[in-house]
Structures are given as structure tokens and as C-alpha cells.
Amino acid sequence: MPRVRMAVAARKKPVQARSEQTVLAILTATIQVLLIAGLERLTTTRVSERAGVSVGTLYQYFPNKESLLATVLERHLLAVVEAVEGACASSKGKSAEAMATAVVGAFVAAKFESVATSMALYSVASEVQGAAIVARMSRQSQIALCDMLATAADVRFSDLGTISFVIGTAVVGPVQSLLSAGTAPIEVHALRAHLTSMVTAYLYKMAD
Amino acid sequence: MPRVRMAVAARKKPVQARSEQTVLAILTATIQVLLIAGLERLTTTRVSERAGVSVGTLYQYFPNKESLLATVLERHLLAVVEAVEGACASSKGKSAEAMATAVVGAFVAAKFESVATSMALYSVASEVQGAAIVARMSRQSQIALCDMLATAADVRFSDLGTISFVIGTAVVGPVQSLLSAGTAPIEVHALRAHLTSMVTAYLYKMAD
Amino acid sequence: MPRVRMAVAARKKPVQARSEQTVLAILTATIQVLLIAGLERLTTTRVSERAGVSVGTLYQYFPNKESLLATVLERHLLAVVEAVEGACASSKGKSAEAMATAVVGAFVAAKFESVATSMALYSVASEVQGAAIVARMSRQSQIALCDMLATAADVRFSDLGTISFVIGTAVVGPVQSLLSAGTAPIEVHALRAHLTSMVTAYLYKMAD
Amino acid sequence: MPRVRMAVAARKKPVQARSEQTVLAILTATIQVLLIAGLERLTTTRVSERAGVSVGTLYQYFPNKESLLATVLERHLLAVVEAVEGACASSKGKSAEAMATAVVGAFVAAKFESVATSMALYSVASEVQGAAIVARMSRQSQIALCDMLATAADVRFSDLGTISFVIGTAVVGPVQSLLSAGTAPIEVHALRAHLTSMVTAYLYKMAD
DNA sequence: AATGAATGAGAGTTCATTCAT
DNA sequence: GATGAATGAACTCTCATTCAT
Numbered sequence: 001m002p003r004v005r006m007a008v009a010a011r012k013k014p015v016q017a018r019s020e021q022t023v024l025a026i027l028t029a030t031i032q033v034l035l036i037a038g039l040e041r042l043t044t045t046r047v048s049e050r051a052g053v054s055v056g057t058l059y060q061y062f063p064n065k066e067s068l069l070a071t072v073l074e075r076h077l078l079a080v081v082e083a084v085e086g087a088c089a090s091s092k093g094k095s096a097e098a099m100a101t102a103v104v105g106a107f108v109a110a111k112f113e114s115v116a117t118s119m120a121l122y123s124v125a126s127e128v129q130g131a132a133i134v135a136r137m138s139r140q141s142q143i144a145l146c147d148m149l150a151t152a153a154d155v156r157f158s159d160l161g162t163i164s165f166v167i168g169t170a171v172v173g174p175v176q177s178l179l180s181a182g183t184a185p186i187e188v189h190a191l192r193a194h195l196t197s198m199v200t201a202y203l204y205k206m207a208d
Numbered sequence: 209m210p211r212v213r214m215a216v217a218a219r220k221k222p223v224q225a226r227s228e229q230t231v232l233a234i235l236t237a238t239i240q241v242l243l244i245a246g247l248e249r250l251t252t253t254r255v256s257e258r259a260g261v262s263v264g265t266l267y268q269y270f271p272n273k274e275s276l277l278a279t280v281l282e283r284h285l286l287a288v289v290e291a292v293e294g295a296c297a298s299s300k301g302k303s304a305e306a307m308a309t310a311v312v313g314a315f316v317a318a319k320f321e322s323v324a325t326s327m328a329l330y331s332v333a334s335e336v337q338g339a340a341i342v343a344r345m346s347r348q349s350q351i352a353l354c355d356m357l358a359t360a361a362d363v364r365f366s367d368l369g370t371i372s373f374v375i376g377t378a379v380v381g382p383v384q385s386l387l388s389a390g391t392a393p394i395e396v397h398a399l400r401a402h403l404t405s406m407v408t409a410y411l412y413k414m415a416d
Numbered sequence: 417m418p419r420v421r422m423a424v425a426a427r428k429k430p431v432q433a434r435s436e437q438t439v440l441a442i443l444t445a446t447i448q449v450l451l452i453a454g455l456e457r458l459t460t461t462r463v464s465e466r467a468g469v470s471v472g473t474l475y476q477y478f479p480n481k482e483s484l485l486a487t488v489l490e491r492h493l494l495a496v497v498e499a500v501e502g503a504c505a506s507s508k509g510k511s512a513e514a515m516a517t518a519v520v521g522a523f524v525a526a527k528f529e530s531v532a533t534s535m536a537l538y539s540v541a542s543e544v545q546g547a548a549i550v551a552r553m554s555r556q557s558q559i560a561l562c563d564m565l566a567t568a569a570d571v572r573f574s575d576l577g578t579i580s581f582v583i584g585t586a587v588v589g590p591v592q593s594l595l596s597a598g599t600a601p602i603e604v605h606a607l608r609a610h611l612t613s614m615v616t617a618y619l620y621k622m623a624d
Numbered sequence: 625m626p627r628v629r630m631a632v633a634a635r636k637k638p639v640q641a642r643s644e645q646t647v648l649a650i651l652t653a654t655i656q657v658l659l660i661a662g663l664e665r666l667t668t669t670r671v672s673e674r675a676g677v678s679v680g681t682l683y684q685y686f687p688n689k690e691s692l693l694a695t696v697l698e699r700h701l702l703a704v705v706e707a708v709e710g711a712c713a714s715s716k717g718k719s720a721e722a723m724a725t726a727v728v729g730a731f732v733a734a735k736f737e738s739v740a741t742s743m744a745l746y747s748v749a750s751e752v753q754g755a756a757i758v759a760r761m762s763r764q765s766q767i768a769l770c771d772m773l774a775t776a777a778d779v780r781f782s783d784l785g786t787i788s789f790v791i792g793t794a795v796v797g798p799v800q801s802l803l804s805a806g807t808a809p810i811e812v813h814a815l816r817a818h819l820t821s822m823v824t825a826y827l828y829k830m831a832d
Numbered sequence: 833a834a835t836g837a838a839t840g841a842g843a844g845t846t847c848a849t850t851c852a853t
Numbered sequence: 854g855a856t857g858a859a860t861g862a863a864c865t866c867t868c869a870t871t872c873a874t
Binding site: 018045053054055056057060 | 833834835836
């Protein structure tokens with residue numbers, strides 16, 4: 001998708017600077033339009049207007065609308081996945097409880113750091129194209145979870161695949177639900193505490 | 209939507225029967241189109257064609273496309289919620305483990321009973337209108353969870369609101385993820401077992 | 417146009433009574449819908465609903481929507497023309513001033529007797545079909561004017577055709593304008609007086 | 625040269641020129657379709673086809689069908705009103721007869737200069753939106769008539785409001801009737817002569 | 833590179849009319 | 854005769870995308 005951008009990146013410094021700035025403006029505008037107007041009313045013209053460029057310019061950087069949305073979604077999910085991967089990497093060899101605390105903390109922090117973006121992308125994620133990206137990212141973080149869990153200091157797991165799948169997907173629901181709820185039914189720190197407890201309890205229960 | 213039907217109800221029995229049949233055909237066709245073409249390519253014409261009726265007929269029963277999708281979504285979620293409510297009602301006074309087993313079992317069964325519908329409605333649920341319906345249904349089942357958990361024979365909970373929120377939303381993620389995954393990473397019965405374990409472990413950990 | 421109605425009329429008394437009642441209800445409903453919703457939003461369904469009959473019944477009396485509107489328009493214009501014809505007939509042999517007074521008075525009275533209908537039909541009159549009816553009715557009253565003017569006691573006219581055309585069409589504008597004006601710029605009786613003066617002055621000026 | 629600043633100014637000229645041409649083509653096509661097909665069969669597609677542009681282009685310049693028709697109507701009426709206003713302005717201080725001759729002449733000339741347009745817009749004028757435009761334009765020319773009549777050299781009027789209302793609306797009927805009549809019942813110059821006589825006679829009769 | 837006017841397929845929706853009951 | 858569900862052609866309007874400038 002970001003074919004053009006990458007191709008240009010390696011060559012011209014000033015051009016790249018301008019391009020990068022333009023691309024960023026477009027991506028930011030996309031999220032804003034998503035929040036203000038919703039996915040259904042998101043049009044390429046509206047995005048380009050908000051970004052302060054012409055439609056033609058938008059199409060110079062993104063081959064079509066779909067790729068624009070895919071890029072926005074991917075960038076967001078990548079940030080979340082990287083946060084999770086980071087937590088996994090630095091928790092290797094620790095106790096299962098420490099692992100649960102680190103991973104849940106990283107995930108919740110990443111999601112709530114850019115609440116607006118997270119909310120805006122909720123609908124994009126369930127489009128055909130979006131679901132695939134979500135699945136890919138999901139798999140990626142499950143691998144990180146697997147790697148981490150195998151090094152747990154206090155316990156040993158026989159079915160790492162299923163366990164990491166369950167953990168990786170179970171924390172998403174509550175967070176998304178809290179994000180999209182108009183009036184928050186519970187506090188963020190309460191959610192983090194509960195999810196940590198849940199994952200911890202689950203891990204020790206599944207230990208051999 | 210059943211506005212016309214109700215108004216007519218007192219007068220024409222056979223007419224109503226045909227109407228109901230027509231409405232059902234349209235709802236079924238909607239799910240099929242959702243599965244085959246996706247939300248983006250779902251058009252009222254496509255739905256009516258597949259239902260074997262004219263577009264005009266579709267609009268005789270649904271004021272607009274949005275209401276059609278909302279109806280389909282609501283019907284499905286209502287079935288799921290009712291399954292959960294049923295499990296909650298018949299598990300009152302039992303142990304926390306029995307409760308977890310019953311609720312997770314009911315939820316997974318309901319979702320996998322109509323896999324096609326569940327998958328098809330994934331994208332509808334994240335539309336503006338859809339999110340509200342999901343939220344409403346979610347709240348409804350959390351109330352049932354609350355009522356049930358308060359009667360647990362072996363444990364007592366201090367923060368029922370948060371606990372039922374977490375349980376109600378945490379099981380959704382893994383199930384949805386499994387449904388939308390092209391190739392199943394794990395088995396359904398394994399998922400049910402793990403989710404049951406997770407909820408059970410979580411409940412006993414949160415007990416006072 | 418009123419084919420069906422006439423055909424039925426000659427045969428069955430009770431049927432005719434019911435028919436006439438139904439037809440009248442439909443015609444009345446048409447005017448009401450015209451006033452409430454306007455020509456653009458007038459649908460046969462809306463008219464039949466308001467008339468308290470089914471669409472099918474409407475189509476039993478009027479072959480199509482156009483004929484319904486034509487009938488309503490024709491009935492109204494016929495009443496106006498008959499009023500003018502009556503005034504013309506009973507003013508034969510009188511002075512030009514008496515003629516002007518009688519004709520203008522009859523026309524204004526007829527138009528303002530059913531203000532609602534007059535207003536409602538304004539738009540119908542300019543449809544293709546409507547324009548023809550208006551033209552026909554216009555011609556009919558011009559003939560009456562001609563016949564009357566030829567018998568004027570105090571003056572004699574050489575170009576009766578043109579004079580009756582001008583009189584017949586000149587009084588329409590001010591009346592219609594007053595009807596459609598939201599806030600009346602002048603009073604009805606002032607309008608009648610002015611129009612009478614205008615026609616009188618015109619007639620004596622055109623006298624040989 | 626300072627590209628950015630000039631860019632807007634320099635670009636807009638040719639672009640605007642083309643736009644103006646496109647808009648004109650659409651307006652002309654609207655009148656043609658109105659004449660050929662009538663208001664009922666005037667569709668935005670039909671208009672754009674005749675204008676040699678795509679529907680999308682039409683909607684780039686007119687937000688909806690209604691505004692297209694309103695623009696066409698307003699342009700025509702404005703021309704007529706300006707003709708009347710011109711005649712009024714240059715007849716100030718003259719005799720009432722000179723005033724009548726000038727105003728009737730200007731009105732008839734303006735209407736018959738663009739016979740096609742005049743005829744085409746007859747039906748548009750009676751639409752909801754159209755009636756308001758007609759009323760506004762009507763008022764505007766009545767003001768001009770008032771101003772002029774107040775300066776009459778040979779007579780003085782006590783009820784200028786009513787008189788200008790009657791004159792302004794009375795001349796419309798005969799002209800419109802002549803325009804829409806398939807076969808002309810009278811000649812244009814005869815109409816002008818008679819209307820002038822009528823208005824002149826009326827004015828002197830209403831003089832104090 | 834940037835622009836934005838032009839495109840036109842296609843979407844949602846309406847409504848005059850029919851016809852089985 | 855009366856009914857009103859069903860029909861589907863036709864309409865208005867949108868918007869992703871292109872391309873001459």
C-alpha cells in the first residue's frame with residue numbers, strides 16, 4: 001500500500017520531507033473525518049479538504065480509498081502490537097503474574113493513549129480489508145505472547161497456542177466496549193486491574 | 209417495521225401470514241448477501257433480488273436500508289442474549305464454576321449455532337446504528353449476569369458491576385476471532401473449555 | 417375523463433349514490449392533499465388514504481392520476497365559468513359599466529368562495545393537461561363575454577374578440593396573485609372595485 | 625513569478641470561464657427540456673445529457689434539481705423586471721399615458737423576446753419554490769411602478785399601492801394566455817395596443 | 833507535483849398501477 | 854365492487870477516480 005512513499009523515501013530528502021508531511025496530514029485528516037462524519041460519510045474529497053490538499057494529491061499517495069483506510073488502520077494496530085511485543089520481550093523469564101501485568105498494562109495503555117483513533121477505527125476494522133489486517137496483527141502479537149509464556153519462571157504450559165490466542169483476543173472485547181460506550185460504566189484503572197487478575201488467574205489455572 | 213402488519217393484524221390473517229413469510233425471506237436474504245458480498249456491497253436491490261421479491265416490497269416492510277440491517281442485527285443478538293439469560297436464570301444458587309460453565313456454554317452454543325449469521329453481522333455491529341444495539345444488548349446480558357452472580361453458593365462478590373462487564377465482554381473477543389478466522393487456529397470445544405476455565409479462575413480470584 | 421362515472425350514473429341508483437359519495441370523497445381528498453402536501457407530494461395512495469378508501473377503489477373511478485387532477489380542475493373552473501356565464505346572460509342589454517360590474521363581481525365571488533380550492537389548483541393548472549383545460553374554459557367564458565358585449569345599451573364595439581380576450585384574461589392575474597400571496601397586500605373589496613373600474617374604463621375607451 | 629499567490633488568481637480565470645460556459649449550457653438545456661418534455665418529464669439526467677455534460681457536473685453547480693429550476697426562473701424574471709424598471713425609470717415625470725405605453729411596451733417586449741423561455745417557465749412558476757420567486761419579483765416591479773406613478777405630470781393618485789398591484793398583475797394574464805395558446809387568437813401588436821389602452825384608461829379613471 | 837472539474841456507474845428510494853383475493 | 858400487497862421503472866443524488874492543465 002505505501003508503495004509510492006517507500007519508493008520516494010530512499011531518494012530525495014526535501015521531497016520526502018514534503019511527502020511525509022502531506023501523507024501525515026492526510027492520515028490525520030482521515031481519522032478526524034472518521035470521528036466527525038463516520039465511515040459511511042467518509043469521502044476522499046472530504047479527507048483531502050480537511051488535509052488541505054486536493055483530491056488529486058491524495059491519489060498521488062494512495063492508490064484508492066481502501067488503501068488509505070488500510071494504512072490508517074495498520075499504523076494504529078502496529079503501534080498496539082509493538083507495545084505488546086515490547087512488554088513480552090522485557091517480561092521473559094519473569095513470573096506468570098508479572099507477565100500478565102505487563103502485557104495487559106501495555107495493551108490498555110496503547111489503546112487509551114489514542115482513544116480517538118481507537119474509536120474511529122472500530123468500524124474500519126470490520127470491513128473486509130480491515131478484518132484481514134486485524135487478523136494478521138492479532139497473529140503477530142500471539143506469537144510474541146507464545147514466546148514469552150514459554151519462558152515463565154514459575155509455571156509451564158502445554159497448550160501455548162490456545163492460551164495465547166485466548167489472552168490476545170479476550171482483552172480486546174472489554175477495552176473496545178469501554179471505548180465505544182458513551183458513558184463509561186467502569187474506570188480505566190479498574191478495567192486494567194480486573195483484566196490483569198483475569199489473565200493471571202487463567203494462566204495459573206492452565207499451568208501443568 | 210411490523211407497523212403495517214400490526215395495523216392490518218385484526219383484519220387479514222392470510223395476508224399477515226404472507227407478510228411474515230416475505231419479511232423472513234428478506235431477513236434471510238440480507239444475511240446471505242452480507243456473507244456473499246459483504247456490507248459494502250449489500251444493496252437493497254441485491255437483497256430483494258435474492259429474497260425473490262421486488263425492491264418496492266422490501267421498502268413496504270422496512271423504511272430504509274438501515275432499519276433492515278438493524279432488524280437483522282437485533283434479532284440475532286436477542287437470540288444470543290436470551291440464551292445467556294436462560295443460562296443465568298437456571299444457574300442461580302449454584303457454584304461459581306457451574307455458573308461459568310453454563311454461561312460460557314450457552315454463549316458459545318448460541319454463537320456457533322448460527323455461524324453464518326454471526327459472521328455476517330460482525331461488520332453491521334460496528335456501524336453507528338449497530339453499535340448502539342450491541343451496547344443495549346450487552347447491558348441487558350450484564351444485568352442477567354449480575355443477578356446470577358449475586359446468588360453464588362460458594363463465593364460472594366463485592367464489585368458485581370465490573371465483574372459482569374468483564375465477563376460479558378471478554379468472551380466475545382475470542383469467539384468472534386475464531387469465527388472470522390479463515391482457518392481455525394483452535395477447536396470450538398477447546399475454546400469453550402478455555403473460556404470456562406478463564407471465567408472460573410477469574411471469579412474465584414475476585415471472590416471476597 | 418369522467419367516463420366510468422357517467423357510464424355508471426345512468427344505470428344503478430343505489431350504486432350511483434355510493435359511487436357519487438366515493439367520488440366526492442376522493443375529489444375532496446385530492447384538494448386537501450394538494451393544499452397540505454402540494455402537487456409534488458400528491459400520491460394516489462395519499463389521496464385514497466385521506467378519502468378513506470383503498471387505492472384500488474380510486475382506480476375504479478379514475479383511470480389514472482392525471483384524470484383525477486383534471487377532473488378536480490375542471491369542476492372548479494366549470495363553476496367559475498358558469499358564474500361568469502350567468503353574469504353575462506343576465507347583463508345583456510345593460511350598460512357597459514353594469515356589465516363590467518356584474519362580470520368582475522361574479523368572477524371574484526366565484527374565486528374567493530372556494531379560496532382553498534383555487535389555491536390548491538394553481539399548480540395543477542400549469543401542467544400540460546391542465547393548461548389545455550384552462551384554455552378551453554377560458555375560451556368558453558370569452559364567448560359569453562362576446563355575446564354580452566354585443567348587446568351593450570350605451571356603446572358598440574368593433575373588435576369584440578380581442579376585447580373579450582383581454583377582459584377575460586386580465587382579471588385572472590390580480591385575483592390569483594392575491595390568492596397566492598401569503599400576506600394580503602390589498603383587500604378583496606378594493607380589488608373588486610379596482611378591477612371593475614379598470615374594465616369599465618377600458619370598455620368605454622374601446623367603444624367606437 | 626510568485627507561483628502560489630498568483631496560482632489562484634491565474635488559474636481561476638480560465639477555469640471560471642469554462643465553468644460559466646458549462647453553467648450556461650445547463651441553464652439553456654433546462655429551458656429546452658422544459659419546452660420539449662415539460663416540467664413533469666424534466667429530469668436532471670435529461671438536462672445534463674442535453675447540455676452535453678454528465679449529471680455529476682450538473683450537481684457540481686446546482687445542489688439539487690429545485691435550485692436549477694429556481695435559477696432558471698429567477699434569471700428570466702429578473703430580465704423582465706429589469707425591463708419594467710428601466711421603463712419606469714425613464715418615464716418619470718411624463719404623462720400617465722406615456723407611462724402606460726412605456727411600461728406595457730417594455731413588459732410585452734421582454735416577454736416576447738424570449739418566447740420559448742417564457743412559455744417553458746410557466747409551469748415552474750407555480751411550484752412552491754417558484755411562487756415565492758414570482759412573488760418577490762412581482763413586488764419589486766410594483767415598487768418601480770409606484771415610484772414612477774408618483775411623478776406623473778398630468779395626474780395624481782391617492783392609492784398608489786393598489787393601482788401598481790393591479791397594473792403589475794393584470795398585464796401578466798393576457799400575455800401568458802397568448803403565449804400558451806397553441807393558435808394565437810390575436811396578434812401581439814393588438815395585445816400591446818389594447819393593454820396600453822386598458823392601463824391608460826384605468827390610470828385616468830383612478831386619478832384624483 | 834498539484835489541482836479540481838468532469839465523469840458516470842450505481843446507490844437508495846418512491847409511486848403509479850395492477851391483480852389475486 | 855373493494856382491497857392493499859406487490860411490482861419495477863424511473864428518479865435524484867453521491868462519490869471514487871481520472872486527467873488536462
